[in-house]
Amino acid sequence: MSNNLELIDMKYFFLFALFILCSASCDTAQTKKLVVDAPSISVPPITDTQKAKNVILLIGDGMGLTQISAGMYSQGNTTALEKFKVVGLHKQHASNKLVTDSAAAATAFACGVKTYNGAIGVDADTISKQTLLEIAELKNLSTGLVASSTIVHATPASFFAHNEYRKNYDAIASDIVDSGVDFFVGGGKNFFTNREDKRDLYTELRARDYKITDFIENDFDKVRIDPNKKFGYLSSNNDPLPVAQGRDYLIPASKAAMTYMEDQNNPNGFFLMIEGSQIDWGGHANQADYVTSEFHEFDKIIDAAIAFAIEDGNTLVVVTADHETGGLAIQPESKMDSLAYAFTSTYHTGTMIPVFAYGPYAENFGGIYDNTAIFFKIKSAFGWE
Numbered sequence: 172m173s174n175n176l177e178l179i180d181m182k183y184f185f186l187f188a189l190f191i192l193c194s195a196s197c198d199t200a201q202t203k204k205l206v207v208d209a210p211s212i213s214v215p216p217i218t219d220t221q222k223a224k225n226v227i228l229l230i231g232d233g234m235g236l237t238q239i240s241a242g243m244y245s246q247g248n249t250t251a252l253e254k255f256k257v258v259g260l261h262k263q264h265a266s267n268k269l270v271t272d273s274a275a276a277a278t279a280f281a282c283g284v285k286t287y288n289g290a291i292g293v294d295a296d297t298i299s300k301q302t303l304l305e306i307a308e309l310k311n312l313s314t315g316l317v318a319s320s321t322i323v324h325a326t327p328a329s330f331f332a333h334n335e336y337r338k339n340y341d342a343i344a345s346d347i348v349d350s351g352v353d354f355f356v357g358g359g360k361n362f363f364t365n366r367e368d369k370r371d372l373y374t375e376l377r378a379r380d381y382k383i384t385d386f387i388e389n390d391f392d393k394v395r396i397d398p399n400k401k402f403g404y405l406s407s408n409n410d411p412l413p414v415a416q417g418r419d420y421l422i423p424a425s426k427a428a429m430t431y432m433e434d435q436n437n438p439n440g441f442f443l444m445i446e447g448s449q450i451d452w453g454g455h456a457n458q459a460d461y462v463t464s465e466f467h468e469f470d471k472i473i474d475a476a477i478a479f480a481i482e483d484g485n486t487l488v489v490v491t492a493d494h495e496t497g498g499l500a501i502q503p504e505s506k507m508d509s510l511a512y513a514f515t516s517t518y519h520t521g522t523m524i525p526v527f528a529y530g531p532y533a534e535n536f537g538g539i540y541d542n543t544a545i546f547f548k549i550k551s552a553f554g555w556e
């Protein structure tokens with residue numbers, strides 16, 4: 172008998188809970204009154220003024236706290252990251268490994284799912300997941316990708332491609348044709364014009380109203396960019412050079428991407444991802460000078476992004492890394508202008524990763540959370556459902 176009563180009580184409780192949930196999600200004046208009596212929720216609703224119109228996501232591949240510290244000390248103890256007032260930490264692990272790779276990590280940022288190392292825009296069951304860039308395209312925002320790796324490399328690829336394995340570069344490149352991305356700059360011309368299937372992606376992209384050019388035709392700073400057309404620039408046949416060996420397009424291409432977005436003046440806003448790809452490669456090579464020179468370049472892009480956001484007032488800038496690379500340590504015999512380093516690995520390590528945010532909604536990036544939360548926080552910043 173008492174069991175039956177409890178069951179009835181439970182039934183009414185669930186009905187009541189369902190009613191409260193329905194009320195909260197409905198938007199009529201009649202139901203709103205009831206919501207006032209419901210228990211208050213812990214996250215305040217976002218008002219229009221708190222939303223971000225634009226988001227610039229800056230990913231320093233392999234840029235852990237030591238890479239940032241080394242880069243900062245080695246350029247006069249200063250970094251553009253000091254301009255950010257909100258700092259958080261994310262947990263980098265993949266679904267199948269404690270230590271992530273760039274593919275699983277970028278997919279976590281782009282799609283909000285924990286997945287396995289090597290996955291590009293697919294979940295742990297290899298099911299394609301919609302990316303931030305794809306959602307932005309559906310919502311008619313302007314979109315852009317800039318990287319100092321090939322554009323088909325794991326980090327940028329995870330924003331426009333869906334593939335069960337990160338090294339299927341020809342297939343990943345063909346995904347860019349239908350992605351709708353408005354502006355992209357990176358290496359990897361071979362995956363566009365020298366493919367096993369003989370498709371010519373330049374021709375296919377031009378048929379979709381892109382201006383496509385590359386390093387053979389022009390240095391990046393000689394290229395005229397028309398904000399009324401989509402734009403793609405391939406900066407090398409395969410991997411771009413390290414900055415210390417003469418790669419010079421990442422800063423001008425990043426600034427050009429911001430100018431392009433400004434000139435497009437899209438009332439729906441924009442989503443732009445820029446990657447400092449080779450901080451990671453310096454870590455894999457256990458070459459501290461490689462790490463710091465790549466950081467110094469990326470730091471100038473961070474500075475340009477925050478300057479853009481300060482002037483614009485509606486742009487959220489988020490800076491983070493996918494993981495740390497090399498297990499880099501700054502040794503006790505170091506001096507500010509002559510750092511002594513040790514590496515403990517030639518691969519990535521499992522340390523938590525800093526996140527820096529500036530602009531509308533930035534305060535929601537404080538605290539400690541999974542790398543997948545970056546996806547949900549950016550969605551919320553835009554005010555997307």
Ligand code: MG
Pocket residue numbers: 232273320324325326327446448451
């Ligand atoms: Mg990368």
Ligand code: ZN
Pocket residue numbers: 233273451452455496519
């Ligand atoms: Zn790596």
